[in-house]
Amino acid sequence: MPVNTQKYKEIRARLGEQVKLVAVSKMQSVEDIKSLYDLGQRDFGENYVQELLDKQQKLPADIRWHFIGHLQSNKVKFIVPIIYLIQGIDSPKLLAEVNRQAIKSDRVADVLLQVHIAQEETKFGLGAEELDVILERSAEFSGVRICGLMGMASFSDNMEKIQNELQFLKSLYEKYRSQGSADSSFSLLSMGMSSDYELAVQEGSNMVRIGSLLFGKRG
Ligand SMILES: *Cc1c(COP(=O)(O)O)cnc(C)c1O
Numbered sequence: 001m002p003v004n005t006q007k008y009k010e011i012r013a014r015l016g017e018q019v020k021l022v023a024v025s026k027m028q029s030v031e032d033i034k035s036l037y038d039l040g041q042r043d044f045g046e047n048y049v050q051e052l053l054d055k056q057q058k059l060p061a062d063i064r065w066h067f068i069g070h071l072q073s074n075k076v077k078f079i080v081p082i083i084y085l086i087q088g089i090d091s092p093k094l095l096a097e098v099n100r101q102a103i104k105s106d107r108v109a110d111v112l113l114q115v116h117i118a119q120e121e122t123k124f125g126l127g128a129e130e131l132d133v134i135l136e137r138s139a140e141f142s143g144v145r146i147c148g149l150m151g152m153a154s155f156s157d158n159m160e161k162i163q164n165e166l167q168f169l170k171s172l173y174e175k176y177r178s179q180g181s182a183d184s185s186f187s188l189l190s191m192g193m194s195s196d197y198e199l200a201v202q203e204g205s206n207m208v209r210i211g212s213l214l215f216g217k218r219g
Contacts, residue, residue, distance in 0.1 A: 003035045008214055011197075015208065019201055022066050022087075022190075024211030026051065027218045030058050036214065037063065045087070045209050049075040056082055068150075068209055070124045073097045081105050087150045087190055087209075088114040090124040092134060095144065102143030109143060112150040112190055115172060117165040119154060128172065135176055148188030148207075149173050153196055162196050166203040173204075 015021055024045040025033045033044060037060060046052040047069025056065055064084035071079075071086065073094055079086070080101040089095045089111045102109040113134060116125030126134070131149075138146050149172060153165040173189045192200025192208035200208060212218065 002216075003032050003039075004214055004216065005035075005039065008036065008039060008041070011210065011213065014198075015201065018206060020188075020207040022068070022207060022209045023214055024068065024193075024209050025055070025215065026069075026211065028211075028215045030055055032215055033059060043084075045211075049078055053078060053082075066209075077101045077104075080107065080109055083109070085110045085112065085147065085188075087112045088124070090114045090116075090126060092130060095134060095141065099141040099143040107143070108145050110145050110147045110185070112148050112188060113146060115149055115151045115169055117151040117153060117169050119161065119165065125151065131172065131176075145185050147185050148190065149176075150188075150190035152193070153191070153200075155195070159199065163199060163203065166191055166196070166200055166205070170204040 012021060020043060022043045022045040023036055023041050026047050033055065042062060043064045043066060045066040045068040047067065052065060065082060066085045066087055067079055067083055068087045070090060071088060071094060076097045086098060086109060098109050098111060113131060114125045115131060116127055149169060151169040153162040156162055169191055170189065177186055188207050189205050190207040190209065191205045194210050194213040197208040197210055
């Protein structure tokens with residue numbers, strides 16, 4: 001499936017300078033990623049560790065790789081040396097492991113905390129209380145920089161429901177930003193995918209993760 005160049009330009013124009021676009025390239029070929037790269041795209045999102053490592057070897061070194069899905073603790077060590085942003089810290093245990101591996105590699109890993117916002121589905125993510133605890137203790141994690149929050153709304157036709165979930169995430173983001181419980185690098189709100197990115201941007205997202213609109217359906 002060739003990259004939809006027209007759509008890419010349209011989305012970039014719509015997002016403007018304020019909203020970062022992460023092109024979700026999971027299950028897409030190296031060739032297709034390269035064609036988006038040639039149009040100027042630098043941020044790509046993957047959610048399988050081995051696939052990410054293979055692609056990272058084959059593609060230009062200035063690509064910023066985002067890990068966007070559920071990350072298993074035992075795989076953290078493989079991606080810490082090369083990852084730009086780990087979106088989707090969905091448990092305290094995972095955060096602790098990223099911290100440990102980052103310190104071991106003499107790095108500071110940039111991460112987003114994934115919040116569970118979808119009401120009906122069981123999606124990965126932290127609850128509001130866990131989020132509180134982690135952000136209160138963030139100074140203890142010297143190997144990690146918590147750069148913001150990430151979330152996925154329900155897969156649903158009910159726009160009002162999706163909107164409520166996005167607004168809830170935005171309100172948590174504002175709360176921690178204004179509380180100063182997080183440091184100044186807390187500045188990213190990653191929400192919005194192919195199906196809901198326009199709504200997400202309207203509700204205050206400053207980072208969207210878009211796959212199928214750019215690459216066509218996966219698989
Ligand atoms: C696959 C995926 C996306 C992109 O989904 P599309 O519907 O193809 O835009 C965004 N975020 C996460 C976490 C994903 O796993």
